[in-house]
Amino acid sequence: MALASGVRFAERALLRPWALLRGTTLGRTEPAAGGGGDGARRFGSQRVLVEPDAASGVAVMKLRNPPINALSLELLTELVISLEKLENDKTFRGVILTSDCPRVFCAGLDLTEICGRNPAHCAEYWKAMQELWLRTYLSSLVLVAAINGACPAGGCIIALSCDCRVLADNPKYRIGLNETLLGIIAPFWLKDTYVNTIGHRASEQALQLGSLFPPAEALQVGLVDQVVPEDQVQSTALSEMARWLAVPEPGSSQVGPIFFRSRAPADQEHDAKGHRRPPAEAARRRHPELCQLRLQRLHPEVAAGVLGEAPTEERLRAVLPARVLAKPILVGTVALEDSSPVFAHLKLLRALCFAHLPRRP
Numbered sequence: 307m308a309l310a311s312g313v314r315f316a317e318r319a320l321l322r323p324w325a326l327l328r329g330t331t332l333g334r335t336e337p338a339a340g341g342g343g344d345g346a347r348r349f350g351s352q353r354v355l356v357e358p359d360a361a362s363g364v365a366v367m368k369l370r371n372p373p374i375n376a377l378s379l380e381l382l383t384e385l386v387i388s389l390e391k392l393e394n395d396k397t398f399r400g401v402i403l404t405s406d407c408p409r410v411f412c413a414g415l416d417l418t419e420i421c422g423r424n425p426a427h428c429a430e431y432w433k434a435m436q437e438l439w440l441r442t443y444l445s446s447l448v449l450v451a452a453i454n455g456a457c458p459a460g461g462c463i464i465a466l467s468c469d470c471r472v473l474a475d476n477p478k479y480r481i482g483l484n485e486t487l488l489g490i491i492a493p494f495w496l497k498d499t500y501v502n503t504i505g506h507r508a509s510e511q512a513l514q515l516g517s518l519f520p521p522a523e524a525l526q527v528g529l530v531d532q533v534v535p536e537d538q539v540q541s542t543a544l545s546e547m548a549r550w551l552a553v554p555e556p557g558s559s560q561v562g563p564i565f566f567r568s569r570a571p572a573d574q575e576h577d578a579k580g581h582r583r584p585p586a587e588a589a590r591r592r593h594p595e596l597c598q599l600r601l602q603r604l605h606p607e608v609a610a611g612v613l614g615e616a617p618t619e620e621r622l623r624a625v626l627p628a629r630v631l632a633k634p635i636l637v638g639t640v641a642l643e644d645s646s647p648v649f650a651h652l653k654l655l656r657a658l659c660f661a662h663l664p665r666r667p
């Protein structure tokens with residue numbers, strides 16, 4: 307019964323992802339601030355404001371979940387949708403991520419989404435967090451973080467998944483992964499991202515101590531690329547973006563996320579006819595091992611949400627057709643298959659089941 311109700315919950319959420327967006331208006335379009343230039347219209351949602359500049363191919367994406375841009379489920383979902391929208395629009399090559407809330411870039415996970423919530427909610431929330439990380443870390447767009455406020459934990463994760471980080475020079479704006487101090491253990495993909503950015507020893511120390519770096523130290527350790535006066539963060543981010551976008555194709559698309567963040571061949575962005583693959587598919591091809599990690603890491607939490615409790619083989623065999631169990635399912639293609647929610651859900655269920663079954667000889 308727990309299984310059946312768990313499945314119904316997940317199915318409903320997957321079939322109606324917009325149901326997660328309580329009180330949200332998506333796709334609203336209005337003139338950009340300052341009158342808007344050539345074709346400049348801003349769009350976005352309640353918690354993510356997008357100011358696109360078609361002429362430069364750059365959009366500024368502002369988090370606005372006052373007072374501190376805590377990563378609520380709604381904000382995570384809206385960020386993913388906005389990024390996906392820009393990735394699918396060939397006009398855009400770069401996004402500047404910044405905050406619309408004074409003094410805080412992003413306070414990290416919304417702790418009210420975790421504390422005292424049921425396992426199904428935690429699973430949904432955690433999945434959304436990983437989705438955002440995958441979407442940013444593997445994005446085909448150049449992402450520059452214009453960090454105009456405090457940037458702890460989950461805020462730092464967003465910044466780390468960008469190609470470049472510009473931090474405002476204000477000693478109150480500290481940045482780092484401090485979750486250890488809250489009793490949250492960084493998953494290994496996050497540890498790896500830290501190591502890739504600031505090196506092994508610095509990560510080891512900073513993660514264990516839960517260090518938050520003030521601007522000068524963040525620059526010194528390599529956590530940010532530039533520290534500039536607060537009123538120059540946006541303009542510096544735009545200059546950085548111009549530098550990154552000036553690299554001609556194909557170099558610009560083949561180095562960067564594909565080259566550095568994947569062990570897969572670097573030619574996965576386009577199909578044999580030269581058509582650009584949908585971002586989710588390209589990401590999966592570029593980074594199969596990430597997809598795999600994703601589910602390996604995800605399954606205990608999701609199992610709690612989807613299956614109600616750790617399933618026994620007997621229970622799984624009772625609910626799954628024999629042919630499903632006869633053939634190993636590729637674990638991990640699930641969450642990136644968002645084009646078909648029902649299919650994705652079935653695959654998720656199967657993959658979870660396999661994660662709990664004894665290995666075949």
Ligand SMILES: CCCCCCCC/C=C\C=C\CC(=O)SCCNC(=O)CCNC(=O)[C@H](O)C(C)(C)COP(=O)(O)OP(=O)(O)OC[C@H]1O[C@@H](n2cnc3c(N)ncnc32)[C@H](O)[C@@H]1OP(=O)(O)O
Pocket residue numbers: 373374376409410412413414415416417418420428429431432456458459460461463484485488490491492493496607
């Ligand atoms: C099932 C899920 C499993 C998850 C597994 C995770 C695996 C690892 C992956 C990611 C891990 C991420 C870890 C995190 O992100 S944990 C969050 C860590 N965040 C922090 O430590 C930041 C804490 N906040 C602050 O330091 C400050 O609030 C600051 C952002 C600097 C802003 O300071 P200030 O402007 O002075 O504002 P206040 O401190 O007064 O805060 C205003 C109100 O906001 C509330 N608040 C603050 N932070 C959070 C938060 N993260 N979530 C929810 N609410 C938050 C604060 O209590 C104030 O509320 P109120 O006005 O009602 O008192």
